Amino acid sequence: MKQAWKWYIVLGAILGVVYAIVPLPTTKLVVWPLLAWSSVVAIVVGVRRNRPAARPPWYFLAAGVATFATGDNLYSFRSYVLHNDIPFPSYVDLVYLAVYPLLVVGLVQMVRRRSGGRDRTSMIDAAIVTVSVGLISWVFLIAPYVRIADLGVAERVFSIAYPVGDIALLAIAVRLAVGGGRRPLAFWLLTGSIVALLAADALYGHLNLTGAWHEHNIVDVGWIAFYVGWGAAALHPSMTQLTVATPVRRSVNARRLVVVGSTVLIPPVALFVDQSVGSVDNGAAIAVASVVTMVLVMIRVAGLARDVADGRSETRFETLLDNASDAILVVSAIGVVQYHTPSSERVLGGAPGTLDGRPLAARLLPDDAEQLQLLLTGSMGPATVEWRVRHGDNEWRDLEIIAADMRGVDGVDGFVLTMRDITERKQLDGELRRRALHDDLTSLPNRALFLDRVGHALSRGHRDGDSIGVLFLDLDDFKLVNDRLGHAGGDEMLIAVAARLTTMIRPGDTIARFGGDEFAILVEDVDIGSRIEQVADRVLEALHEPLEIGDEPVLARGSIGIAVGASDTHNPDDLLRDADAAMYVAKRSGKDRYVLFASAMHDEAERRRVVAAELRGAIDRNELVVFYQPIVEVHSGITRGAEALVRWEHPQRGMVLPDDFIPIAETNGVIIPLGQWVLGEACSEVQRWKQAGIVDESFYVTVNLSARHLQDPRVVEHVVAALRQSGLPAAALVLEVTETALIEDLDKTRATLGSLKKLGLRLAIDDFGTGYSSLSYLSAFPLDVIKIDKSFIDQLALTTGGPAMVRAVVELAQALGLQAVAEGVEEREQADALELLGCHLAQGFLFARPMRAGEMERRLSGDRVPSR
Numbered sequence: 001m002k003q004a005w006k007w008y009i010v011l012g013a014i015l016g017v018v019y020a021i022v023p024l025p026t027t028k029l030v031v032w033p034l035l036a037w038s039s040v041v042a043i044v045v046g047v048r049r050n051r052p053a054a055r056p057p058w059y060f061l062a063a064g065v066a067t068f069a070t071g072d073n074l075y076s077f078r079s080y081v082l083h084n085d086i087p088f089p090s091y092v093d094l095v096y097l098a099v100y101p102l103l104v105v106g107l108v109q110m111v112r113r114r115s116g117g118r119d120r121t122s123m124i125d126a127a128i129v130t131v132s133v134g135l136i137s138w139v140f141l142i143a144p145y146v147r148i149a150d151l152g153v154a155e156r157v158f159s160i161a162y163p164v165g166d167i168a169l170l171a172i173a174v175r176l177a178v179g180g181g182r183r184p185l186a187f188w189l190l191t192g193s194i195v196a197l198l199a200a201d202a203l204y205g206h207l208n209l210t211g212a213w214h215e216h217n218i219v220d221v222g223w224i225a226f227y228v229g230w231g232a233a234a235l236h237p238s239m240t241q242l243t244v245a246t247p248v249r250r251s252v253n254a255r256r257l258v259v260v261g262s263t264v265l266i267p268p269v270a271l272f273v274d275q276s277v278g279s280v281d282n283g284a285a286i287a288v289a290s291v292v293t294m295v296l297v298m299i300r301v302a303g304l305a306r307d308v309a310d311g312r313s314e315t316r317f318e319t320l321l322d323n324a325s326d327a328i329l330v331v332s333a334i335g336v337v338q339y340h341t342p343s344s345e346r347v348l349g350g351a352p353g354t355l356d357g358r359p360l361a362a363r364l365l366p367d368d369a370e371q372l373q374l375l376l377t378g379s380m381g382p383a384t385v386e387w388r389v390r391h392g393d394n395e396w397r398d399l400e401i402i403a404a405d406m407r408g409v410d411g412v413d414g415f416v417l418t419m420r421d422i423t424e425r426k427q428l429d430g431e432l433r434r435r436a437l438h439d440d441l442t443s444l445p446n447r448a449l450f451l452d453r454v455g456h457a458l459s460r461g462h463r464d465g466d467s468i469g470v471l472f473l474d475l476d477d478f479k480l481v482n483d484r485l486g487h488a489g490g491d492e493m494l495i496a497v498a499a500r501l502t503t504m505i506r507p508g509d510t511i512a513r514f515g516g517d518e519f520a521i522l523v524e525d526v527d528i529g530s531r532i533e534q535v536a537d538r539v540l541e542a543l544h545e546p547l548e549i550g551d552e553p554v555l556a557r558g559s560i561g562i563a564v565g566a567s568d569t570h571n572p573d574d575l576l577r578d579a580d581a582a583m584y585v586a587k588r589s590g591k592d593r594y595v596l597f598a599s600a601m602h603d604e605a606e607r608r609r610v611v612a613a614e615l616r617g618a619i620d621r622n623e624l625v626v627f628y629q630p631i632v633e634v635h636s637g638i639t640r641g642a643e644a645l646v647r648w649e650h651p652q653r654g655m656v657l658p659d660d661f662i663p664i665a666e667t668n669g670v671i672i673p674l675g676q677w678v679l680g681e682a683c684s685e686v687q688r689w690k691q692a693g694i695v696d697e698s699f700y701v702t703v704n705l706s707a708r709h710l711q712d713p714r715v716v717e718h719v720v721a722a723l724r725q726s727g728l729p730a731a732a733l734v735l736e737v738t739e740t741a742l743i744e745d746l747d748k749t750r751a752t753l754g755s756l757k758k759l760g761l762r763l764a765i766d767d768f769g770t771g772y773s774s775l776s777y778l779s780a781f782p783l784d785v786i787k788i789d790k791s792f793i794d795q796l797a798l799t800t801g802g803p804a805m806v807r808a809v810v811e812l813a814q815a816l817g818l819q820a821v822a823e824g825v826e827e828r829e830q831a832d833a834l835e836l837l838g839c840h841l842a843q844g845f846l847f848a849r850p851m852r853a854g855e856m857e858r859r860l861s862g863d864r865v866p867s868r
């Protein structure tokens with residue numbers, strides 16, 4: 001039945017041929033009605049079968065065709081059956097004229113439904129064509145009737161009504177042709193039949209006017225085509241699409257412009273024709289038509305210019321979308337991707353072409369997919385969210401999504417998701433956060449993060465009733481390593497230590513680096529004193545394993561302070577301070593060990609603060625005293641020199657020994673004026689002895705120079721001032737520096753020592769054997785004296801090993817041309833052993849304790865008597 005329209009055309013063709021063959025009047029009375037009414041039947045059948053969404057337009061058209069057929073029937077009936085001479089106009093003309101409004105209404109309804117919106121452009125185009133063609137109609141069909149002088153009013157009106165009706169039909173047909181909408185075969189059948197009708201009417205009008213009209217002629221072909229074409233159009237299945245709306249497309253259609261544009265030429269051509277057939281009869285009408293078409297063309301051109309601009313911006317917009325780095329997707333209410341920009345595939349990853357028509361959730365993590373669901377159900381509102389999408393096989397990327405609900409918005413109708421890849425931004429963000437909380441060198445947590453973790457651990461412990469422990473580790477003599485291996489080597493060592501420490505803590509524990517050579521370890525759920533001490537032991541042990549730095553095995557040592565606390569008694573800062581204090585005690589008790597914090601250490605810390613404050617005024621208040629300890633020639637017992645050792649006669653605490661305030665003075669800088677004062681005092685005292693003749697010229701005094709003072713740029717100046725003010729010969733002064741002080745800053749120290757030596761004094765290395773024992777230093781500095789530390793002397797009593805070590809040191813000193821002085825000799829045996837080993841000078845309790853200047857003076861006076 002789909003072919004019904006074809007069979008109908010075949011039937012129409014056959015009837016047309018029959019109509020042509022069969023003579024009048026039979027053909028007009030039998031064949032013609034068959035043709036005419038078959039069209040009406042075809043339209044009704046077509047509407048029934050094809051079920052267009054909109055039926056009214058078709059019923060109006062059917063009514064129009066039926067009216068037309070009725071008119072034909074009445075006319076033929078009157079002419080051939082009643083043999084009436086039909087007057088003009090008659091009621092039959094009324095029937096005929098009724099056809100126009102019916103067809104026009106039907107067609108207008110069709111046009112309305114076809115164009116999705118108001119299509120102004122098509123209306124103007126249709127108007128231009130209509131006016132131009134209407135002009136022709138006026139010139140050749142209408143005006144002649146207007147001018148015929150003997151025509152009655154009714155005759156004149158009806159004569160004009162036909163061409164006017166045709167023009168109206170023409171206008172709507174043109175509008176149909178130039179407007180939007182689909183153009184299936186049914187469309188062409190319909191417009192073709194209208195054209196056929198108009199052509200036949202025009203020809204009929206013309207022939208009638210010239211008196212050449214007669215029944216049953218070629219003009220009938222046009223009307224037959226009209227009837228058959230209309231019926232076939234309704235029967236064709238595509239007729240349903242004629243009333244389907246399609247959006248207005250704003251494209252510049254070149255073909256249409258040519259057609260519309262050329263109709264503008266009609267008025268001048270008409271003028272030419274009018275003029276060439278004689279006088280110009282239709283000048284006014286041609287002028288009006290020209291003006292109207294011109295105005296319409298101008299409006300049209302203005303619209304065209306805007307369309308072109310719009311078209312451009314639309315193109316620009318499309319280009320923008322195509323090249324946008326952000327992905328823009330439109331997803332339906334059920335989350336299916338309906339549209340996406342080209343960049344979307346890059347942003348979202350996955351194989352090309354796998355986005356459209358697929359659910360977006362398939363690309364997301366379950367949590368994010370859930371969020372998408374919330375978004376689509378509208379329970380989230382307008383939102384900016386962050387999702388992770390599966391990008392490559394194994395790669396996830398972070399996206400920032402801005403979602404906009406645009407359901408019901410023309411041309412979108414969905415959720416617009418703008419997605420931006422923020423993976424890099426997130427990485428940078430993470431890196432910045434990491435940097436804020438981590439140590440750059442070792443990547444361990446830094447102090448800030450450590451304190452935070454301690455805080456959390458304390459509050460966790462509070463709930464569980466557990467204690468937590470903090471280990472504070474300070475590497476021993478790291479400065480030496482740094483100086484020997486260089487800065488890079490030092491860094492390498494810190495990294496190696498960090499790595500080693502990391503391997504031995506439990507996953508839940510935290511290890512941090514505080515900068516320099518300080519590390520801290522947080523140990524949770526500690527049953528006080530057992531596990532934490534095991535951890536400290538393990539740390540010390542781990543450090544004992546040599547570290548490979550460069551090609552060299554380097555030994556690391558550390559001092560650990562441990563503090564244990566709970567949230568009700570401690571805050572993170574307390575714990576760290578306690579651990580720090582305990583670490584300090586560990587250092588002082590000989591390094592390479594751990595010390596558990598005891599509350600007494602708090603007093604110690606407090607005491608240190610008080611001491612530091614009091615010490616500043618102590619010099620001015622004359623609370624400092626220099627004691628002297630004889631340096632004795634072992635075999636003769638003669639005092640050859642004396643070491644100046646400072647004491648603090650504290651008004652409340654009594655005699656304070658230097659170990660209790662020198663380190664404090666070193667840390668707060670008081671050591672400089674203190675050192676200056678001792679230097680001046682010792683030089684003056686010994687010079688007085690010399691001038692008093694108590695001691696000879698060879699008698700010398702040794703003064704301890706702290707590392708801090710040695711680094712001070714004014715140290716040489718201070719020494720020069722002490723010598724000048726006292727008058728002591730430089731040769732009678734020995735400055736004692738420790739190994740640690742020497743290697744502080746090698747080049748600078750060497751230069752300072754050189755300047756001091758130039759003054760004529762001598763230099764001694766103090767506490768030899770306790771610091772970093774690299775013998776190469778001994779030859780690197782302009783030294784004169786080695787003071788062998790008490791720890792070596794103590795070993796002299798041992799049967800094995802001990803004497804050998806001391807002998808080695810003495811031999812070394814001799815090899816380097818240095819004078820060896822033994823410290824801390826308390827036993828006679830030690831003195832004898834030293835004498836045997838070739839160490840001739842010594843100091844110690846065996847000979848004398850450090851004493852006041854006056855006591856020393858008496859002793860020296862006493863010495864002198866027997867020796868001279």
Ligand code: C2E
Pocket residue numbers: 629644645646657658659662675678704705706766767823824825826843844845846850
């Ligand atoms: P030091 O330079 O090694 O001084 C020797 C220390 O050993 C002195 O302690 C002395 O009293 C002690 N001593 C001497 N013989 C014996 C002995 O037979 N047995 C024992 N057990 N000890 C002995 P002191 O006076 O308490 O001084 C301690 C440290 O303080 C000194 O060690 C020195 O490093 C520093 N010091 C003392 N006075 C000054 C000073 O004026 N300036 C600087 N910078 N440091 C000073």
Ligand code: CA
Pocket residue numbers: 643704736766
């Ligand atoms: Ca000393």
Ligand code: CA
Pocket residue numbers: 766767787789823
């Ligand atoms: Ca010493």
